[in-house]
Amino acid sequence: MSRLKTILLVATWDLMKLRNQKVFVAMRLAWFTVQVLVFARAISYIVTRTVENYTGGVEYYYFYILGVYTTLLYSTSIARGYMVAEEFDDGIVEYHLSLPVKRSTLAIGRVLGGGVSTLIFTLPMMIIVYTVLRVRDPVIVAISLASALVFSAGVVSLVILLVFTIKSTDLTDIIVGAIDALLVRLSTVFYPLPVIASTGIAPYYVAATLNPISHMSDFLRILVFPEYYLVAPYGPLASILYLVGFSMGLLLLAIEFYEKKLETGGWR
Amino acid sequence: MIYDFFELTTQAYTVALRDLKRFWQNIYWLAGQVAMNIADLLIFGLIFRGIVRPDLIPDYIRFITPGILCLSIFISSFTIGREVGVELRREVTHYLVSLPITRGALVAGRVLGGVLRGLMYQVGFLILAVLIMTPPTLDKWILILAASIFISVTMSSLSITLVTLTRDFNIQAAIRSLVYFVFFFMSNVFYPERALRARLGPVAPVALYSPVSMAVTIYRYGFGYSTEVDLVFNTAGLLLWSTATVLLAYKLYIRNLRR
Numbered sequence: 062m063s064r065l066k067t068i069l070l071v072a073t074w075d076l077m078k079l080r081n082q083k084v085f086v087a088m089r090l091a092w093f094t095v096q097v098l099v100f101a102r103a104i105s106y107i108v109t110r111t112v113e114n115y116t117g118g119v120e121y122y123y124f125y126i127l128g129v130y131t132t133l134l135y136s137t138s139i140a141r142g143y144m145v146a147e148e149f150d151d152g153i154v155e156y157h158l159s160l161p162v163k164r165s166t167l168a169i170g171r172v173l174g175g176g177v178s179t180l181i182f183t184l185p186m187m188i189i190v191y192t193v194l195r196v197r198d199p200v201i202v203a204i205s206l207a208s209a210l211v212f213s214a215g216v217v218s219l220v221i222l223l224v225f226t227i228k229s230t231d232l233t234d235i236i237v238g239a240i241d242a243l244l245v246r247l248s249t250v251f252y253p254l255p256v257i258a259s260t261g262i263a264p265y266y267v268a269a270t271l272n273p274i275s276h277m278s279d280f281l282r283i284l285v286f287p288e289y290y291l292v293a294p295y296g297p298l299a300s301i302l303y304l305v306g307f308s309m310g311l312l313l314l315a316i317e318f319y320e321k322k323l324e325t326g327g328w329r
Numbered sequence: 330m331i332y333d334f335f336e337l338t339t340q341a342y343t344v345a346l347r348d349l350k351r352f353w354q355n356i357y358w359l360a361g362q363v364a365m366n367i368a369d370l371l372i373f374g375l376i377f378r379g380i381v382r383p384d385l386i387p388d389y390i391r392f393i394t395p396g397i398l399c400l401s402i403f404i405s406s407f408t409i410g411r412e413v414g415v416e417l418r419r420e421v422t423h424y425l426v427s428l429p430i431t432r433g434a435l436v437a438g439r440v441l442g443g444v445l446r447g448l449m450y451q452v453g454f455l456i457l458a459v460l461i462m463t464p465p466t467l468d469k470w471i472l473i474l475a476a477s478i479f480i481s482v483t484m485s486s487l488s489i490t491l492v493t494l495t496r497d498f499n500i501q502a503a504i505r506s507l508v509y510f511v512f513f514f515m516s517n518v519f520y521p522e523r524a525l526r527a528r529l530g531p532v533a534p535v536a537l538y539s540p541v542s543m544a545v546t547i548y549r550y551g552f553g554y555s556t557e558v559d560l561v562f563n564t565a566g567l568l569l570w571s572t573a574t575v576l577l578a579y580k581l582y583i584r585n586l587r588r
Binding site: 082084085088089091092095096099100102103104106107108109111112140143144146147230231234235238239242243246251252256257259260262265 | 355357361362365368369372373375376377379380382385386411415498500502503504506507510511514515520524525527528
């Protein structure tokens with residue numbers, strides 16, 4: 062079997078698991094709807110119009126819901142960590158490693174499968190956001206999907222590395238939850254970078270600038286609202302290069318880990 | 330009768346104490362949570378203070394502080410559900426039912442454990458609230474304590490109820506998030522009722538019946554942010570929420586223990 066076929070086979074295995082996640086998708090869709098229709102609308106009501114000076118004239122509600130979509134993309138990718146932890150619990154990781162498949166192929170297949178699963182999983186939410194924003198241009202939709210795949214592949218690689226290093230269900234729940242919450246807070250999901258800069262907290266500003274969530278959400282904002290480019294501290298090219306670098310770097314690390322360090326057993 | 334009650338209380342207290350000890354074992358998790366709650370208060374509050382409409386909220390940090398008090402209870406009391414969930418998945422429940430304690434005491438102990446976790450975790454944030462807001466008088470402290478007890482009973486019982494619905498780790502985590510989003514976003518934690526009325530129209534009053542809104546309203550009164558609140562409605566509402574969730578947690582947890 063060619064290597065590409067094997068990668069697709071491993072990725073398809075991940076995708077097949079989506080069938081058992083209908084309840085999970087429904088719940089995520091429910092809370093996303095609450096976030097977009099209740100929280101985002103109410104919070105945009107209390108925000109002054111002067112904030113539009115920092116968003117290039119983009120209404121805060123629109124600014125925020127693209128951030129929320131990015132958060133969801135991120136959280137769903139992070140949730141793969143819980144799945145891998147369960148696989149360890151059930152002995153599936155041992156089964157995977159015993160297959161006549163190269164470890165690097167296995168790593169690429171898992172990351173690709175995780176990324177595509179995330180994309181499919183979050184598709185209903187993307188439809189909601191793009192409907193609210195009245196985005197009809199197929200090119201914008203296609204670029205959004207491609208960038209979302211790159212971003213989620215990077216986050217899935219990160220979480221696979223974490224879970225395999227931690228090797229504990231409880232610690233996975235704690236650490237993955239903490240990273241999830243922390244990175245979202247230190248990003249431009251809620252507020253534009255110039256507003257963060259105006260607080261004078263330099264480490265927060267630096268963290269937000271380096272945060273992949275900031276780059277993903279700002280890239281989508283520039284894509285949908287080109288006027289946001291006027292106030293964004295980095296352009297779309299810089300963001301997409303950053304995201305590709307982030308994902309490729311972590312994928313390489315995941316492959317390296319699978320090939321040289323991953324051992325079964327010792328799961329707590 | 331009195332002896333039985335004393336016996337049940339002692340057993341429940343023993344179970345609760347075990348849960349409390351386990352709570353402090355995850356010291357890194359605790360440190361992370363405290364850091365995040367403070368970050369929410371300072372970063373979210375500080376940044377939003379600069380961009381919210383002053384006619385609606387003159388000082389966002391003072392406005393959000395009572396919400397953070399409620400959030401601290403949610404985070405800490407809900408951990409009891411996570412542990413009950415892990416026990417159900419790993420069938421530690423078989424060991425628990427073999428202990429020389431009644432099942433009622435076991436459930437009461439778990440709820441009490443969640444309450445103690447919530448109250449202890451909240452102490453630091455109460456001190457912070459005193460520093461940021463107006464220090465409460467004795468009668469207001471009693472109200473604040475009552476609100477904290479009721480809301481931690483509600484959250485602790487709710488977390489136990491929800492994890493007993495499924496043994497799937499992933500769905501348990503998703504339910505936890507869904508509850509957070511529904512309770513906190515459909516409440517007066519992040520925005521005043523006027524914003525909810527403006528955006529949700531006739532649905533807005535639903536937020537008033539949320540236990541989170543009720544607790545936050547009492548905290549805002551206690552710490553001098555609001556002066557005119559319906560204390561009877563909010564306190565009685567919290568009492569009702571805590572009673573209903575305790576009964577539900579008891580019924581579902583017992584059902585799971587018998588499986």
